[in-house]
Amino acid sequence: MARTSRAERNRRRESALALVSQGKGFSDVVTAQMAQWGCSRSSAQRDCRWAHDQRQLGIFRTTLNT
Numbered sequence: 001m002a003r004t005s006r007a008e009r010n011r012r013r014e015s016a017l018a019l020v021s022q023g024k025g026f027s028d029v030v031t032a033q034m035a036q037w038g039c040s041r042s043s044a045q046r047d048c049r050w051a052h053d054q055r056q057l058g059i060f061r062t063t064l065n066t
Contacts, residue, residue, distance in 0.1 A: 004043075012037050016044075016051035026052070
C-alpha cells in the first residue's frame with residue numbers, strides 16, 4: 001500500500017505547479033512543499049520536477065500550436 005494517497009500526491013503536485021508558475025525557484029518550491037505538506041525532501045523534489053516538466057510541456061505545446 002502506498003504511503004501517500006494518489007489524491008494527496010495530486011494536491012501536492014498542483015501546489016508545486018502553482019508555485020513554479022509564480023516564478024519561484026526550484027529550491028524555494030522544494031522548501032515550501034516540505035513545510036506545507038510535511039513531506040520528505042526527495043518527495044518535494046519529485047513534485048517540483050513534475051511541476052517543471054508540466055510547465056515545459058505547456059510552453060512546448062503552445063509554441064507548436066502557433
